[in-house]
Amino acid sequence: xxxxxxxxxxxxxxNDDRVFLLVGDVGYSLVEPFAEEFPAQFVNVxxxxxxxxxxxxxxxxxxxxxxxxxxxxxxxxxxxEQIRNxxxxxxxxxxxxxSGGGLAYGALGATHHVTEDLAIxxxxxxxxxxxxxxxxxxxxxTQAIAGLPGPxxxxxxxxxxxxxxxxxxxxxxxxxxxVREGNDATLIATGxxxxxxxxxxxxxxxxxxxxxxxxxxxxxxxxxxxVLESARETGAIITxxxxxxxxxxxxAVAEVLAESGNYRIAFKRIGITDSFSSVVGSQEYLLxxxxxxxxxxxxxxxxxxxxxxH
Amino acid sequence: MDNMNCxxxxxxxxxxxxxxxxxxxLRMTHRAKSSHIGGCFSIADLLAVLYNGILQVxxxxxxxxxxxxxxxxxxxxAAAVYATLAERGFFPLEWLDTFYQDGSHxxxxxTYGVPGAEASTGSLGHGLSISCGIALAGKRDNRSYRxxxxxxxxxxxxxxxxxxxxxxxxxHLDNLVAIIDYNKIQSFGMVKEVLDLDPLAEKWRAxxxxxxxxxxxxxxxxxxxxxxxxxxxxxxxxxxxxxxxGKGISFMxxxxxxxxxxxxxxxxxxxxxxxxxxx
Ligand SMILES: [Mg+2]
Numbered sequence: 001x002x003x004x005x006x007x008x009x010x011x012x013x014x015n016d017d018r019v020f021l022l023v024g025d026v027g028y029s030l031v032e033p034f035a036e037e038f039p040a041q042f043v044n045v046x047x048x049x050x051x052x053x054x055x056x057x058x059x060x061x062x063x064x065x066x067x068x069x070x071x072x073x074x075x076x077x078x079x080x081e082q083i084r085n086x087x088x089x090x091x092x093x094x095x096x097x098x099s100g101g102g103l104a105y106g107a108l109g110a111t112h113h114v115t116e117d118l119a120i121x122x123x124x125x126x127x128x129x130x131x132x133x134x135x136x137x138x139x140x141x142t143q144a145i146a147g148l149p150g151p152x153x154x155x156x157x158x159x160x161x162x163x164x165x166x167x168x169x170x171x172x173x174x175x176x177x178x179v180r181e182g183n184d185a186t187l188i189a190t191g192x193x194x195x196x197x198x199x200x201x202x203x204x205x206x207x208x209x210x211x212x213x214x215x216x217x218x219x220x221x222x223x224x225x226x227v228l229e230s231a232r233e234t235g236a237i238i239t240x241x242x243x244x245x246x247x248x249x250x251x252a253v254a255e256v257l258a259e260s261g262n263y264r265i266a267f268k269r270i271g272i273t274d275s276f277s278s279v280v281g282s283q284e285y286l287l288x289x290x291x292x293x294x295x296x297x298x299x300x301x302x303x304x305x306x307x308x309x310h
Numbered sequence: 311m312d313n314m315n316c317x318x319x320x321x322x323x324x325x326x327x328x329x330x331x332x333x334x335x336l337r338m339t340h341r342a343k344s345s346h347i348g349g350c351f352s353i354a355d356l357l358a359v360l361y362n363g364i365l366q367v368x369x370x371x372x373x374x375x376x377x378x379x380x381x382x383x384x385x386x387x388a389a390a391v392y393a394t395l396a397e398r399g400f401f402p403l404e405w406l407d408t409f410y411q412d413g414s415h416x417x418x419x420x421t422y423g424v425p426g427a428e429a430s431t432g433s434l435g436h437g438l439s440i441s442c443g444i445a446l447a448g449k450r451d452n453r454s455y456r457x458x459x460x461x462x463x464x465x466x467x468x469x470x471x472x473x474x475x476x477x478x479x480x481x482h483l484d485n486l487v488a489i490i491d492y493n494k495i496q497s498f499g500m501v502k503e504v505l506d507l508d509p510l511a512e513k514w515r516a517x518x519x520x521x522x523x524x525x526x527x528x529x530x531x532x533x534x535x536x537x538x539x540x541x542x543x544x545x546x547x548x549x550x551x552x553x554x555x556g557k558g559i560s561f562m563x564x565x566x567x568x569x570x571x572x573x574x575x576x577x578x579x580x581x582x583x584x585x586x587x588x589x
C-alpha cells in the first residue's frame with residue numbers, strides 16, 4: 001500500500017503545487033522520488049511528531065495541502081493533541097498517513113502495533129478516517145482524501161500487500177465497495193484484513209454459504225446505508241478488523257445496528273481483544289491467534305450462522 | 311528635536327494603549343469572573359508595541375496574504391489579545407463585554423475565527439510549531455511576512471517547544487520571532503522552583519537562535535528589539551522579555567494568586583484607579 005500511496009501522491013503534486021509531504025525521519029526507499037521531484041514541497045522534520053503536526057497545521061493555514069507520513073502510532077497517538085487542536089479544531093487541510101496499520105509490524109512488538117488508531121481518530125470532530133483494503137484502494141484513497149478540504153487519516157498496511165481488486169473499483173469516501181455478492185451473511189472488513197476476509201468468503205462458498213463482502217474503507221463517515229441494506233438483505237453481519245474490538249469498525253457498525261430498530265440481526269465482531277500481544281510473532285502468526293486468519297474468520301462466521309439457525 | 315518629540319509621542323501612544331488593554335482586561339475578567347490577569351498584564355506592553363508600530367496588519371483586510379502573523383502561544387491570555395484586536399478595529403469593542411459569556415464569540419482561550427486571531431491556542435506548547443509552519447510557507451512562497459510568536463515561560467516546559475526550537479534555525483526561518491514572556495511565575499509556583507529554565511538565553515542561543523534580552527515593560531527596548539528583527543540573517547530571532555506578572559497593579563504584581571483570581575468590585579475600582587482610568 002505504501003508504494004501505491006506515494007505514486008498517487010506524486011501524481012497529485014504534479015497537478016497541485018499546494019501538496020506538501022512532511023515525514024518524521026522515515027520513508028527510506030519510499031519517499032525519495034517525491035523528495036527529488038518536489039524538493040520545495042518536502043520536509044523531513046526529524047523525529048518530532050508533535051512539531052511535525054503543528055508545522056503541518058501552520059502550512060495548511062497558508063493554503064497548503066499537507067500530508068504527514070510516519071509509521072505505526074507515531075503520527076497519531078504520539079501527537080494526538082496536536083491533531084485535535086492544531087489540525088481538527090482549525091479544520092486544517094492536513095492528511096495524516098500511517099504505515100504499518102494493525103499488526104503489520106508483527107515481531108517488532110506491541111509498541112509498533114497500530115491497534116487503537118481507528119477508534120481514537122474516529123472520535124475527532126472534522127476527521128475523516130480511511131483504512132484501504134488493498135494497494136488499489138490505497139492509491140484511490142490517496143486521491144480521494146486530497147479532495148477533502150479538511151483533515152483526514154489514512155491507515156496503510158505495509159509493502160507488498162496482496163491485491164484484492166482485479167478491476168479498479170469505484171472508490172468514494174463514505175461508500176463501501178461490494179467485493180463479493182451473497183445473501184446468507186455480510187462480512188464487513190476494513191483495512192488490510194480485507195484479503196483474509198475475501199478468502200474466508202470463498203471457503204464458506206465451498207460449503208454452500210454465500211456471503212456478501214464489503215470493503216468498508218471509510219470508517220468515518222460510515223456508510224450507514226450499506227450497513228442497513230446488508231442487515232435487511234442478509235440478516236447477519238460480521239465485522240472484521242485488525243484493530244481493537246473497542247471503538248473501531250465493529251463498534252461503529254454496532255452503533256448503526258442498535259439504533260436501526262432491527263433487532264433480529266445476527267451480529268459478531270472479529271478483532272483484537274482488549275489486550276497487547278503477549279507472544280512474539282509475524283503478522284500472520286498473530287492474526288491466527290486472534291481469529292483473524294482465513295480459518296479464524298471462516299469458523300467465526302460459520303458458528304454465528306449455526307447459532308442463528310438454532 | 312522633532313524626532314525626539316515624535317518618538318515621545320509614539321511612546322506615549324504605546325503606553326496609553328497598554329493602559330487601555332489592562333483596563334479592558336480588568337473589566338472583562340471582573341465581569342466574567344475569569345482568570346489569567348497576571349499573564350495578561352505581563353504582555354500588555356509587548357502587545358501595545360506589536361500592534362501599534364510593528365505588525366503589518368490591516369483590520370479591513372484580515373486575510374491579506376502578506377500580512378504579518380501574530381500567534382499567541384500562551385492562549386490563556388485571551389482577554390489581553392481580544393482587547394488588543396478590538397482596539398485595533400478587528401471587531402467591535404462591545405464584543406469585549408461578552409468575553410467568556412454564554413453564546414459569546416470570545417472563549418477564554420484565543421480561538422481561530424475571532425477576527426484577527428491567526429490560530430487557536432490554549433493547550434501550551436503548540437504555538438511555536440504552528441508558527442514554524444507559517445514561516446516555512448512564507449519562505450517557500452517567497453512572501454515578505456514575518457511571524458511573531460509570544461510564548462509563556464511556563465510553557466517552555468513542554469518538549470514540543472524545543473522540537474520547534476530545533477526546527478526553525480535548521481531551516482533558516484529568519485522570518486520568525488519568538489518572544490518569551492519571562493515573568494518567572496508559572497501556574498503553580500515560581501519557574502525557578504517548578505522547573506528552572508535558566509540560563510534561558512543560552513539555551514535558545516545554543517539551539518541556533520539570535521537572542522536579545524530586554525525589559526518587557528520598557529517601551530524603548532521593546533520597540534528597538536522588534537524593529538531590528540531578524541537580528542542575524544538566516545537565523546530566527548528570540549526576544550526574552552523580562553516581565554512582571556500582574557505588572558501595573560500594586561497588589562497583583564508577582565502574585566501567583568492573580569493567575570487564578572478575578573477582581574471583586576472593590577479591587578476593580580482600586581486597580582482602575584491605579585491605572586488612572588475611570589470606570
Ligand atoms: Mg509565566
